Amino acid sequence: MARAIWSGAISFGLVNVPVKAYTAVRDHRVHFNQVEKGTGARIRYEKVSDKTGKEVEKDDIQLGYQLGQGRSVIVDPDELDELRPRSTRTIDVDDFVNLDDIDPIYYDHTYWLAPDGESAQRAYRLLLQAMDESSRVGIGSVVMRNKQYLAAIRPLDGALAMSTMRFADEVVPQADIDQLKLGGKTKPEAKELKLANQIIDSLATNWDPSRYHDTYTDELLDLIERRSEGEDITVDEAAAPAPAKVVDLMEALQASLDAAKKSGDTTSKASASKASASKKAAPAKKASAPAKKAPSTKAPSKKAPASKSSSGRKSA
Numbered sequence: 398m399a400r401a402i403w404s405g406a407i408s409f410g411l412v413n414v415p416v417k418a419y420t421a422v423r424d425h426r427v428h429f430n431q432v433e434k435g436t437g438a439r440i441r442y443e444k445v446s447d448k449t450g451k452e453v454e455k456d457d458i459q460l461g462y463q464l465g466q467g468r469s470v471i472v473d474p475d476e477l478d479e480l481r482p483r484s485t486r487t488i489d490v491d492d493f494v495n496l497d498d499i500d501p502i503y504y505d506h507t508y509w510l511a512p513d514g515e516s517a518q519r520a521y522r523l524l525l526q527a528m529d530e531s532s533r534v535g536i537g538s539v540v541m542r543n544k545q546y547l548a549a550i551r552p553l554d555g556a557l558a559m560s561t562m563r564f565a566d567e568v569v570p571q572a573d574i575d576q577l578k579l580g581g582k583t584k585p586e587a588k589e590l591k592l593a594n595q596i597i598d599s600l601a602t603n604w605d606p607s608r609y610h611d612t613y614t615d616e617l618l619d620l621i622e623r624r625s626e627g628e629d630i631t632v633d634e635a636a637a638p639a640p641a642k643v644v645d646l647m648e649a650l651q652a653s654l655d656a657a658k659k660s661g662d663t664t665s666k667a668s669a670s671k672a673s674a675s676k677k678a679a680p681a682k683k684a685s686a687p688a689k690k691a692p693s694t695k696a697p698s699k700k701a702p703a704s705k706s707s708s709g710r711k712s713a
């Protein structure tokens with residue numbers, strides 16, 4: 398059962414909606430520890446002084462902020478505790494903005510917001526529907542785990558979601574990246590632009606996140622499982638990538654378009670073949686049905702009602 402990481406209320410105007418926050422994403426990265434060869438013992442790290450080379454006891458360690466040129470400011474942990482914001486019990490919504498006006502670069506971590514008890518469901522549904530119909534996002538602030546966040550509350554797949562956000566000064570402006578200053582002499586030619594648009598059109602499809610997988614993690618977990626069962630596995634070394642060939646841009650665009658069309662034709666043929674096989678299999682299934690003399694004791698299955706797909710929303 399999921400455990401709430403925060404509980405409080407959404408506050409907008411004079412309305413409070415009691416909610417609980419549950420994490421909406423999970424990290425599937427595989428973590429390793431360094432171990433000693435032969436014994437498998439964990440490798441530990443000691444806190445050593447750069448000056449003496451000796452290990453420093455916990456009571457002799459302070460917090461310092463480096464100012465440069467060997468200077469630092471010492472800060473007491475109690476002083477940090479006094480400055481650290483206390484966890485709030487409300488998400489104070491100050492503004493409602495258009496959903497499409499928020500660039501995904503500002504989203505950080507997402508949580509599901511669930512109504513806190515039956516008494517909160519009416520206000521929760523009211524806020525959810527009003528925001529969904531207006532395509533508005535509530536922007537406010539919240540303190541969780543002694544850290545202040547900018548937060549966006551938005552309708553997502555029939556529920557309210559809260560995404561912590563980056564503050565404006567945390568986003569690196571593109572003007573700070575010299576390599577992005579392209580100048581006006583690199584505008585594409587009309588023929589190049591036409592081919593590029595054709596490639597994009599040939600690869601266009603509906604967003605379906607389930608189509609994409611972390612193949613590296615899947616293969617890594619498979620390797621770990623096989624190793625744990627004693628299987629001797631040899632991993633082939635990847636060949637060094639060949640140096641990139643300098644080719645004509647038009648030639649590369651045309652080759653990309655041809656490859657995309659070929660891939661699309663292959664997919665279409667596979668789908669048609671599958672549909673044809675299904676049609677051919679249908680009469681055989683009917684012919685193998687049991688005779689009336691020996692009725693089956695198995696109850697006929699009910700046809701499941703068609704489900705409506707939810708409207709797409711931006712997700713962090």
